[in-house]
Amino acid sequence: MVGHLDPYFLGVMDETMADLREIFGTTSHHTIPMSGTGSAGLESIMLNLLEPGDEAIVGVIGYFGERLATMANKAGANVRRIEEDLGGIIDPARVEKALKEKPAKLVAMVHAETSTGACQPLEDISRIAHEYGALFAVDCVTSLGGMPVDVDRIGIDAAGSCSQKCIGAPPGLGPVTFGPRAIEAVANRKTETPTWYLDLNLVFQYWGDAEGAKDRVFHHTAPVAGLYGFNKALRLILEEGLDSRYARHKKAHDHFRAGLEKLGLSLFTPESHRLPMLNVVNIPEDVDDLAVRKALLQRDVEISAGFGSLKGKAWRVGLMGYNADPDRIDILLQALEEVLKEVRK
Amino acid sequence: MVGHLDPYFLGVMDETMADLREIFGTTSHHTIPMSGTGSAGLESIMLNLLEPGDEAIVGVIGYFGERLATMANKAGANVRRIEEDLGGIIDPARVEKALKEKPAKLVAMVHAETSTGACQPLEDISRIAHEYGALFAVDCVTSLGGMPVDVDRIGIDAAGSCSQKCIGAPPGLGPVTFGPRAIEAVANRKTETPTWYLDLNLVFQYWGDAEGAKDRVFHHTAPVAGLYGFNKALRLILEEGLDSRYARHKKAHDHFRAGLEKLGLSLFTPESHRLPMLNVVNIPEDVDDLAVRKALLQRDVEISAGFGSLKGKAWRVGLMGYNADPDRIDILLQALEEVLKEVRK
Numbered sequence: 001m002v003g004h005l006d007p008y009f010l011g012v013m014d015e016t017m018a019d020l021r022e023i024f025g026t027t028s029h030h031t032i033p034m035s036g037t038g039s040a041g042l043e044s045i046m047l048n049l050l051e052p053g054d055e056a057i058v059g060v061i062g063y064f065g066e067r068l069a070t071m072a073n074k075a076g077a078n079v080r081r082i083e084e085d086l087g088g089i090i091d092p093a094r095v096e097k098a099l100k101e102k103p104a105k106l107v108a109m110v111h112a113e114t115s116t117g118a119c120q121p122l123e124d125i126s127r128i129a130h131e132y133g134a135l136f137a138v139d140c141v142t143s144l145g146g147m148p149v150d151v152d153r154i155g156i157d158a159a160g161s162c163s164q165k166c167i168g169a170p171p172g173l174g175p176v177t178f179g180p181r182a183i184e185a186v187a188n189r190k191t192e193t194p195t196w197y198l199d200l201n202l203v204f205q206y207w208g209d210a211e212g213a214k215d216r217v218f219h220h221t222a223p224v225a226g227l228y229g230f231n232k233a234l235r236l237i238l239e240e241g242l243d244s245r246y247a248r249h250k251k252a253h254d255h256f257r258a259g260l261e262k263l264g265l266s267l268f269t270p271e272s273h274r275l276p277m278l279n280v281v282n283i284p285e286d287v288d289d290l291a292v293r294k295a296l297l298q299r300d301v302e303i304s305a306g307f308g309s310l311k312g313k314a315w316r317v318g319l320m321g322y323n324a325d326p327d328r329i330d331i332l333l334q335a336l337e338e339v340l341k342e343v344r345k
Numbered sequence: 346m347v348g349h350l351d352p353y354f355l356g357v358m359d360e361t362m363a364d365l366r367e368i369f370g371t372t373s374h375h376t377i378p379m380s381g382t383g384s385a386g387l388e389s390i391m392l393n394l395l396e397p398g399d400e401a402i403v404g405v406i407g408y409f410g411e412r413l414a415t416m417a418n419k420a421g422a423n424v425r426r427i428e429e430d431l432g433g434i435i436d437p438a439r440v441e442k443a444l445k446e447k448p449a450k451l452v453a454m455v456h457a458e459t460s461t462g463a464c465q466p467l468e469d470i471s472r473i474a475h476e477y478g479a480l481f482a483v484d485c486v487t488s489l490g491g492m493p494v495d496v497d498r499i500g501i502d503a504a505g506s507c508s509q510k511c512i513g514a515p516p517g518l519g520p521v522t523f524g525p526r527a528i529e530a531v532a533n534r535k536t537e538t539p540t541w542y543l544d545l546n547l548v549f550q551y552w553g554d555a556e557g558a559k560d561r562v563f564h565h566t567a568p569v570a571g572l573y574g575f576n577k578a579l580r581l582i583l584e585e586g587l588d589s590r591y592a593r594h595k596k597a598h599d600h601f602r603a604g605l606e607k608l609g610l611s612l613f614t615p616e617s618h619r620l621p622m623l624n625v626v627n628i629p630e631d632v633d634d635l636a637v638r639k640a641l642l643q644r645d646v647e648i649s650a651g652f653g654s655l656k657g658k659a660w661r662v663g664l665m666g667y668n669a670d671p672d673r674i675d676i677l678l679q680a681l682e683e684v685l686k687e688v689r690k
Contacts, residue, residue, distance in 0.1 A: 001515065003647050035517070036381040036542060039565035043542045071541045164566065170346065172380070172517060172568030194539035196416045197381060197388045220384035221509065223517030226571060302348050 004222040012231050019234035024159060024177045026151040032207045033173035033230055035223050038141045038162025041174020043071050044198040045137050045158045049182060051191050052076030055104040059090045062115035063307045068108050068139055086116050086310060089273050092124035099132035107134045112142035115307035117269035117280035126155045135181055145237055146249040146277040146320055157182040166277055168321030169233035172226045249276045252324035259333040268314050279317040287343055295339040301332050349567040357576050364579035369522045371496040377552045378518035378575055380568050383486045383507025386519020388416050389543040390482050390503045394527060396536050397421030400449040404435045407460035408652045413453050413484055431461050431655060434618050437469035444477035452479045457487035460652035462614035462625035471500045480526055490582055491594040491622040491665055502527040511622055513666030514578035517571045594621045597669035604678040613659050624662040632688055640684040646677050
């Protein structure tokens with residue numbers, strides 16, 4: 001542990017920013033881990049980019065889209081939600097229709113919807129958002145580090161993720177990136193941001209408001225130990241190589257799906273837009289959700305419950321980072337096979 | 346590492362809440378570490394208790410009082426600041442005068458002003474605030490764990506601290522406590538809180554909205570590793586015993602002050618309201634601030650710069666938790682003696 005203004009630690013911060021830019025696929029300087037969990041990172045996007053009365057269009061294909069809409073609403077925006085059935089993704093034409101009807105300051109989408117296992121394609125929506133003068137923000141909590149997010153190529157203006165999941169560090173930090181259009185929107189705000197803690201202008205006084213900035217003004221005491229772990233996790237990702245890592249996640253998914261089929265189990269999400277790292281498994285009708293999850297936990301294997309209306313009907317299985325590995329997946333599959341036999345007795 | 350909804354982890358959360366209540370000196374259930382640094386905890390107080398247009402009175406005796414005022418302002422409140430010269434504390438009569446002129450929803454004070462080393466007495470101000478129907482909120486970032494805060498005895502309605510300093514865990518968590526009057530004020534809000542991440546109603550769905558609550562609704566993924574460290578730090582405090590710990594901090598301060606005197610150095614803060622854990626040392630006129638701090642850092646001893654107008658004129662020396670120890674203070678004093686000789690050559 002060193003002080004949060006120790007020259008050594010400032011070096012750790014600079015390295016973290018550089019590595020994070022590479023993983024987000026951006027050259028934007030304004031790329032940092034916010035000092036809160038992934039949700040805090042996403043809230044920093046909404047509270048800095050939106051002002052009371054602004055128009056926002058939010059794609060809702062599950063719980064996490066709903067959460068983005070709630071955050072935008074709390075930021076004071078008039079939120080128009082574009083919804084799709086659970087498991088589905090949003091047709092870009094619907095975003096265009098909404099923008100034609102009334103322009104918006106921000107279009108926000110969830111890239112990898114953790115509640116349904118759906119992967120929302122972003123390119124067309126990004127293009128349309130910009131054609132109509134809107135900023136484009138993305139929740140990439142579950143995708144970052146496990147598949148390409150490509151912030152600059154796609155033209156994403158702001159994106160937020162988390163430190164656990166495919167990044168593989170402990171939870172507690174909210175990596176975010178803000179592009180030049182987003183930073184300009186913050187500079188052009190007419191009202192004060194309602195947050196001090198997540199106020200980008202203040203946060204970047206500490207992280208440095210431009211490349212090579214030497215002045216680091218105290219804002220809050222950085223979570224030094226958490227940032228060490230995060231820094232190391234980013235290093236491990238880049239040592240593995242982004243393409244190798246994405247391929248490993250894809251391969252892990254294929255391995256898991258094949259194993260599920262052998263157990264007579266199927267995936268909820270249509271194959272056309274299925275995420276590799278978050279697998280939503282249909283629970284067979286003759287099997288009790290909680291009994292299975294409890295028995296697995298006793299074997300030190302944790303899978304998650306379904307979200308909202310999928311609760312009791314589906315399990316969610318994360319194959320992220322360290323766990324995107326055939327040997328570890330075999331442990332899960334074998335435990336699942338045993339437990340299913342047990343509960344069906 | 347286990348999942349943030351793992352039964353084992355829920356046990357860690359319950360234990361953490363119980364220990365934290367003891368250290369704050371409160372029986373209020375609504376006592377948790379917020380998932381952000383100490384600043385996030387303080388902001389959660391302002392954003393939940395204040396609504397746009399509310400009146401707030403904030404004591405400003407240094408940088409951290411100023412920060413409270415800024416946060417209250419960002420929450421939309423009309424903020425009246427009661428200021429005192431650096432090193433001073435606020436006379437309760439001034440709070441009474443301000444409340445007489447115009448009532449307020451909230452009176453907020455910094456207990457231990459880290460920028461000046463001053464300890465603000467709270468009892469009279471708490472009594473006056475309640476007499477005039479205001480809530481009383483306290484920043485006890487630097488005091489908690491190193492001296493009594495006594496939330497219930499003093500009648501503090503909301504208090505926020507940090508996980509480092511006298512608690513002794515890594516930075517990254519913001520312990521807060523909200524009493525019944527504060528919780529009632531949140532329930533009676535007329536407007537939506539502008540934050541999702543720090544919204545108390547949502548946060549306590551996860552931490553449990555009442556004693557023994559079994560339902561834990563997902564809000565955000567808790568910073569599991571950080572909470573392990575925090576939990577352990579609280580355990581260590583209670584194993585040492587609160588009274589012993591406070592006495593140790595007092596003794597460390599006396600030891601340091603005596604050592605300073607031998608070096609011909611003096612403390613900035615008047616003795617009548619001097620903090621034990623944060624010592625503001627006057628920099629002798631013939632000595633360069635930065636040269637001394639850099640030379641100390643090369644000896645692995647870190648002291649802090651003065652804040653604001655005290656920069657270059659004073660050093661701030663934290664004697665907190667692990668560092669409130671005569672042997673460790675002697676290391677500092679000896680290094681300081683050597684370095685002062687060096688720079689005066």
